[in-house]
Amino acid sequence: MDEFVCQQRKVPVTEHCDVAVIGGGPAGFAAAVSAARNGKSTVLAERLGALGGTASLGYVNPISGFFQNGNRVVGGLAWELVQRLEELGAARVEYPKGHVSFHPEAWKLTAQRMALESGVRLMTNMTLSGCMLDGWRVTHAVLDGKSGPEAVAARCFIDATGDADLCRMAGAEMMPANTLQPASLCFVLEGVDVTTPLLKDSIHHTGAGGSHSVNDTIHAYLEACAQRGELEQFGGPWFNTMVQGGAVTVNVTRRAGNAADRAELTRMECQLREEMFRIVALLKREYPEFRECSIVASGVNAGVRETRRILGLDTVTGQDMLAGRRWPCPVVRCAHPMDVHDARSSAQTVDYYASAAYVPHTALIPRNLDGLLATGRCISADAMAYASLRVQATVMAMGESAGLMAAEICDHGVIDPSRLSAAIRQRGVIPSGM
Numbered sequence: 001m002d003e004f005v006c007q008q009r010k011v012p013v014t015e016h017c018d019v020a021v022i023g024g025g026p027a028g029f030a031a032a033v034s035a036a037r038n039g040k041s042t043v044l045a046e047r048l049g050a051l052g053g054t055a056s057l058g059y060v061n062p063i064s065g066f067f068q069n070g071n072r073v074v075g076g077l078a079w080e081l082v083q084r085l086e087e088l089g090a091a092r093v094e095y096p097k098g099h100v101s102f103h104p105e106a107w108k109l110t111a112q113r114m115a116l117e118s119g120v121r122l123m124t125n126m127t128l129s130g131c132m133l134d135g136w137r138v139t140h141a142v143l144d145g146k147s148g149p150e151a152v153a154a155r156c157f158i159d160a161t162g163d164a165d166l167c168r169m170a171g172a173e174m175m176p177a178n179t180l181q182p183a184s185l186c187f188v189l190e191g192v193d194v195t196t197p198l199l200k201d202s203i204h205h206t207g208a209g210g211s212h213s214v215n216d217t218i219h220a221y222l223e224a225c226a227q228r229g230e231l232e233q234f235g236g237p238w239f240n241t242m243v244q245g246g247a248v249t250v251n252v253t254r255r256a257g258n259a260a261d262r263a264e265l266t267r268m269e270c271q272l273r274e275e276m277f278r279i280v281a282l283l284k285r286e287y288p289e290f291r292e293c294s295i296v297a298s299g300v301n302a303g304v305r306e307t308r309r310i311l312g313l314d315t316v317t318g319q320d321m322l323a324g325r326r327w328p329c330p331v332v333r334c335a336h337p338m339d340v341h342d343a344r345s346s347a348q349t350v351d352y353y354a355s356a357a358y359v360p361h362t363a364l365i366p367r368n369l370d371g372l373l374a375t376g377r378c379i380s381a382d383a384m385a386y387a388s389l390r391v392q393a394t395v396m397a398m399g400e401s402a403g404l405m406a407a408e409i410c411d412h413g414v415i416d417p418s419r420l421s422a423a424i425r426q427r428g429v430i431p432s433g434m
């Protein structure tokens with residue numbers, strides 16, 4: 001491959017702060033608000049034009065992971081977001097399972113309000129492109145935007161990019177590769193008749209629509225279509241209400257590949273878009289409920305379930321979760337089962353644990369770097385543990401805890417597990433009595 005050194009760039013340091021969070025998805029938004037509410041000057045940089053990542057810009061609905069066996073095991077900022085969405089009439093907790101359906105535009109607005117009210121300095125449309133280190137300590141993140149490159153200097157960085165971009169650029173050790181869960185391009189349909197027996201239960205994730213709210217009737221039909229070669233791959237389908245208006249979100253496309261590889265991601269997104277139109281045409285052909293529907297939006301990116309994860313001081317495993325392993329300082333309790341979408345077929349395996357599992361704070365700390373934490377999708381977890389902790393309530397709680405960890409680093413230079421644990425409990429990230 002030909003290579004050359006690109007022009008040397010002068011990068012102005014436009015922001016100095018205590019905590020810089022890169023990535024404004026559910027985990028990063030919560031991390032930034034948490035650090036700011038803890039008195040830290042905080043910058044939140046996001047490559048897209050709004051907050052919410054996979055949740056709001058990717059149309060992944062509902063928020064899962066709050067409840068286990070009827071008990072709410074996640075509180076703090078994540079639950080505050082739900083309450084504020086409810087006040088806007090833009091969220092509904094689907095009891096008894098407790099998944100939360102929401103309107104994606106209200107998610108963006110509410111997250112933005114919470115960030116700005118907390119004093120977070122928001123930098124949207126800024127893509128992380130590099131970093132500076134002093135020895136093993138990350139000192140600056142370099143972001144590219146319309147004004148050219150800019151650097152943010154911080155005492156502690158939080159990587160919430162989902163793909164561990166900052167950790168990778170800084171040279172963090174990574175977990176060995178495993179078979180990745182597939183990506184799905186989620187989309188919004190309007191004009192669907194959701195009042196008939198075929199759909200009326202399955203747009204609510206209450207459990208009434210069957211296991212994991214998969215629409216089994218449509219699944220069987222799409223499976224037959226796939227066997228006839230009318231589509232290549234699919235999963236679910238899962239339909240969901242957006243609470244306001246009559247449109248529904250749809251999660252049905254599926255494509256295997258490594259979404260952290262530029263060329264593979266392009267291929268996957270092109271295939272997913274073709275498949276979205278193909279599947280909607282198949283639904284229109286077969287079911288009167290879909291005959292008048294049209295696609296009004298699709299995720300700004302493919303919804304990426306899994307890419308890279310750091311190797312942390314500790315790695316949480318599926319076995320730990322099943323065994324109910326306790327850690328000195330858990331950052332979240334996981335209520336969602338280990339939910340693995342097969343990369344090559346329409347299958348999904350779901351393993352439940354008896355009581356909500358724990359994630360240690362040490363899984364958020366890269367082994368070989370200072371001044372840097374990972375949160376959300378990119379923490380240190382094996383594939384099975386990851387299949388549980390990746391859901392939105394859990395990553396928001398991990399984000400809030402990461403913000404508290406960053407504040408500890410700024411205030412004390414090190415993290416004291418008992419002090420951190422007390423702060424996590426005091427904020428209700430793990431509700432009392434849990």
Ligand SMILES: Cc1cc2nc3c(=O)[nH]c(=O)nc-3n(C[C@H](O)[C@H](O)[C@H](O)COP(=O)(O)OP(=O)(O)OC[C@H]3O[C@@H](n4cnc5c(N)ncnc54)[C@H](O)[C@@H]3O)c2cc1C
Binds near residue numbers: 046186
């Ligand atoms: C198809 C699908 C279905 C799912 N179903 C559910 C479900 O039903 N319920 C549930 O709770 N969860 C579900 N999930 C999981 C959940 O949505 C995600 O795991 C969760 O949103 C991850 O949050 P995050 O903040 O860690 O990452 P993301 O949501 O991926 O956010 C990362 C953010 O970082 C930004 N970013 C990335 N790279 C850079 C960069 N270089 N510079 C600057 N910014 C950057 C991105 O734009 C994004 O905003 C699903 C996921 C998928 C893909």
